[in-house]
Amino acid sequence: xxxRLRDVAAAAGVSDATVSLALAGNxxxxxxxxxxxxxxxxELGYRPNSAARALRTESTRSLGLIVSDVANPFxxxxxxxxxxxxxxxxxxxxxCNSDEDADRQDDYLLNMLAGSQVxxxxxxxxxxxxxxxxxxxxxGAKVVLLDRPITVSGNGTAANSLRALPSVSSDPGRALxxxxxxxxxxxxxxxxxxxxxxxxxxxxxxxKQIRDALVAAGVRSRDIFVEEGDxxxxxxxxxxxxxxxxxxxxxxxxxxxxxxxxxxKALRAHGLRVPHDMSxxxxxxxxxxxxxxxxxxxxxxxxEELAKSAVATILALLRDETGKQLPxxxxxxxxxxxxxxxxxxx
Amino acid sequence: xxxRLRDVAAAAGVSDATVSLALAGNxxxxxxxxxxxxxxxxELGYRPNSAARALRTESTRSLGLIVSDVANPFxxxxxxxxxxxxxxxxxxxxxCNSDEDADRQDDYLLNMLAGSQVxxxxxxxxxxxxxxxxxxxxxGAKVVLLDRPITVSGNGTAANSLRALPSVSSDPGRALxxxxxxxxxxxxxxxxxxxxxxxxxxxxxxxKQIRDALVAAGVRSRDIFVEEGDxxxxxxxxxxxxxxxxxxxxxxxxxxxxxxxxxxKALRAHGLRVPHDMSxxxxxxxxxxxxxxxxxxxxxxxxEELAKSAVATILALLRDETGKQLPxxxxxxxxxxxxxxxxxxx
DNA sequence: CTGAAAGCGCTTACAG
DNA sequence: CTGAAAGCGCTTACAG
Numbered sequence: 001x002x003x004r005l006r007d008v009a010a011a012a013g014v015s016d017a018t019v020s021l022a023l024a025g026n027x028x029x030x031x032x033x034x035x036x037x038x039x040x041x042x043e044l045g046y047r048p049n050s051a052a053r054a055l056r057t058e059s060t061r062s063l064g065l066i067v068s069d070v071a072n073p074f075x076x077x078x079x080x081x082x083x084x085x086x087x088x089x090x091x092x093x094x095x096c097n098s099d100e101d102a103d104r105q106d107d108y109l110l111n112m113l114a115g116s117q118v119x120x121x122x123x124x125x126x127x128x129x130x131x132x133x134x135x136x137x138x139x140g141a142k143v144v145l146l147d148r149p150i151t152v153s154g155n156g157t158a159a160n161s162l163r164a165l166p167s168v169s170s171d172p173g174r175a176l177x178x179x180x181x182x183x184x185x186x187x188x189x190x191x192x193x194x195x196x197x198x199x200x201x202x203x204x205x206x207x208k209q210i211r212d213a214l215v216a217a218g219v220r221s222r223d224i225f226v227e228e229g230d231x232x233x234x235x236x237x238x239x240x241x242x243x244x245x246x247x248x249x250x251x252x253x254x255x256x257x258x259x260x261x262x263x264x265k266a267l268r269a270h271g272l273r274v275p276h277d278m279s280x281x282x283x284x285x286x287x288x289x290x291x292x293x294x295x296x297x298x299x300x301x302x303x304e305e306l307a308k309s310a311v312a313t314i315l316a317l318l319r320d321e322t323g324k325q326l327p328x329x330x331x332x333x334x335x336x337x338x339x340x341x342x343x344x345x346x
Numbered sequence: 347x348x349x350r351l352r353d354v355a356a357a358a359g360v361s362d363a364t365v366s367l368a369l370a371g372n373x374x375x376x377x378x379x380x381x382x383x384x385x386x387x388x389e390l391g392y393r394p395n396s397a398a399r400a401l402r403t404e405s406t407r408s409l410g411l412i413v414s415d416v417a418n419p420f421x422x423x424x425x426x427x428x429x430x431x432x433x434x435x436x437x438x439x440x441x442c443n444s445d446e447d448a449d450r451q452d453d454y455l456l457n458m459l460a461g462s463q464v465x466x467x468x469x470x471x472x473x474x475x476x477x478x479x480x481x482x483x484x485x486g487a488k489v490v491l492l493d494r495p496i497t498v499s500g501n502g503t504a505a506n507s508l509r510a511l512p513s514v515s516s517d518p519g520r521a522l523x524x525x526x527x528x529x530x531x532x533x534x535x536x537x538x539x540x541x542x543x544x545x546x547x548x549x550x551x552x553x554k555q556i557r558d559a560l561v562a563a564g565v566r567s568r569d570i571f572v573e574e575g576d577x578x579x580x581x582x583x584x585x586x587x588x589x590x591x592x593x594x595x596x597x598x599x600x601x602x603x604x605x606x607x608x609x610x611k612a613l614r615a616h617g618l619r620v621p622h623d624m625s626x627x628x629x630x631x632x633x634x635x636x637x638x639x640x641x642x643x644x645x646x647x648x649x650e651e652l653a654k655s656a657v658a659t660i661l662a663l664l665r666d667e668t669g670k671q672l673p674x675x676x677x678x679x680x681x682x683x684x685x686x687x688x689x690x691x692x
Numbered sequence: 693c694t695g696a697a698a699g700c701g702c703t704t705a706c707a708g
Numbered sequence: 709c710t711g712a713a714a715g716c717g718c719t720t721a722c723a724g
Contacts, residue, residue: 003460005702030710051400053702054702056704057702058716093441104433114393351717366719376694398718402718
């Protein structure tokens with residue numbers, strides 16, 4: 001039913017090797033033969049069996065992409081952009097969803113890499129360092145960390161191989177500075193932060209980045225209130241509710257889109273108007289953020305750049321057997337001011 | 347670097363065959379041997395090479411999913427739900443994005459199926475019937491149509507094999523009836539429709555479904571104005587602009603989320619307030635639709651059910667060598683009334 | 693209950 | 709310039 005190399009060879013009256021070489025464009029095959037082989041292959045609709053090719057060449061031309069939550073539009077868009085980049089380079093993308101679960105992440109990592117299902121993996125890591133990631137890193141597998149850092153302690157070879165993993169994520173520095181300045185300029189003094197989980201490296205990094213930006217803009221450290229979320233909508237709702245009940249900030253910064261949406265829902269539920277009673281800034285952007293009531297001010301991640309860097313980095317890693325450290329790529333976030341920030345109420 | 351079956355066999359002091367059978371849980375292997383083999387395999391971190399396994403068993407335990415636009419949150423969520431279902435059954439999902447391009451779709455179809463990269467494909471077809479789809483269907487490949495129908499003319503075996511493709515999509519019937527009734531009850535008489543492209547089967551089907559629902563609710567056929575979009579935000583904007591300038595409806599129905607968002611943007615740009623000056627209903631839903639200004643009334647597709655049906659159907663197709671026709675699955679859409687519909691202005 | 697051997701469909705040295 | 713042969717890492721009849 002399916003056309004094999006052998007069928008093409010028989011139909012063209014040449015050997016398997018000739019077909020393989022001709023289709024690969026190898027100049028050793030005469031132009032006449034090559035042309036005939038290609039014509040026959042097209043006519044029969046021949047497509048090489050990818051398992052056989054992968055087994056022989058030890059390269060699958062597939063990449064694994066493990067994201068923490070595909071339902072988050074940020075990761076949906078990112079997955080799309082990565083697929084587009086990878087397709088341009090002749091690679092397929094196997095999409096995996098860890099759902100923020102370290103065990104699911106490790107299963108995917110080990111099955112895909114140790115099982116040679118893919119040549120490399122782009123990983124949005126769920127928590128700091130899982131056994132699977134450690135194993136995979138010290139086996140020298142091709143892994144690029146995406147969107148989130150990991151923290152590594154110790155000096156063993158395992159720790160060093162983890163540290164050697166290239167990392168692609170956005171830099172919110174300048175955008176956060178703009179956001180913080182906007183808030184202080186408007187007169188905000190008490191700021192709530194809905195952060196990622198603080199037991200993850202990203203959580204600690206974001207907390208520090210946001211805190212530093214606010215302090216640099218003149219907010220007193222004791223007037224910054226951090227409430228933990230878990231990246232999802234409901235946690236943004238809960239964290240915001242806590243901030244309202246315990247801290248009474250006049251502005252809130254939420255560390256991703258879903259938590260920002262959750263925050264807005266919580267503010268609504270408490271009868272607070274944005275920006276009149278509360279200013280709100282979140283991370284990530286989407287084409288519909290300006291249709292919200294009110295349009296959301298955000299720190300937008302550069303999705304296309306992230307996708308490009310991620311694919312370029314993993315491909316460099318695949319080409320390079322030398323293992324020389326690749327430069328980390330950190331494209332800048334963009335601050336997009338819309339109307340969810342205003343002067344604090346009395 | 348990577349552990350092979352052979353390494354496990356050597357370490358356990360048995361043959362390759364024994365390892366393979368033991369790991370497969372074959373009862374022919376004594377419990378003692380099996381236990382020892384499994385322990386050794388775990389210790390060494392053995393994972394079967396998927397290319398070798400696929401080559402030998404002629405089954406990859408991978409599914410292809412070709413969507414038309416991952417940036418559309420509907421497909422993002424759907425892809426996530428499908429990945430979850432598939433993972434539960436031990437299948438990986440290769441995500442492909444056709445970007446509504448028939449050639450890209452055909453490339454993916456042929457490479458994945460003729461190249462045996464996957465066991466089956468879930469396809470959101472871009473347009474009616476492409477050469478690739480025709481080829482793949484008549485070769486007996488395992489394909490399930492998702493979310494969109496195709497139309498098939500003729501009686502050849504090719505046409506029949508296309509007609510035999512199982513199809514999973516939602517049924518908007520009841521939800522549309524509720525939507526139409528709501529509009530007429532509110533007093534709307536002139537309705538604009540932002541439809542999918544009318545040269546696609548889905549476009550024609552949706553136009554008819556919406557028209558029928560509106561007529562059944564009492565709208566005169568000549569007061570229904572259909573403007574074509576292409577599934578994306580900008581086309582919703584353009585189509586809505588046309589409707590405003592040429593037809594002056596008092597309510598608009600947009601056939602998917604991005605076009606609904608585009609419609610809302612166009613209404614804003616024209617200084618129209620929703621629902622005071624114009625009522626708006628769209629298809630698909632998202633957790634943030636109730637934060638829009640105004641919260642959007644929609645016809646929500648049952649994403650989980652679609653994912654479940656799609657995966658169940660393709661797995662049934664893979665198991666079944668008999669080729670008996672599978673029942674089409676059409677879970678119902680849900681009408682979600684929010685505040686984007688109101689009494690028409692004078 | 694276990695092992696030796698064949699073979700899935702390719703690619704690639706090696707001959708000629 | 710082309711072909712015969714080996715081998716990638718598995719699984720599975722077939723012996724014993």
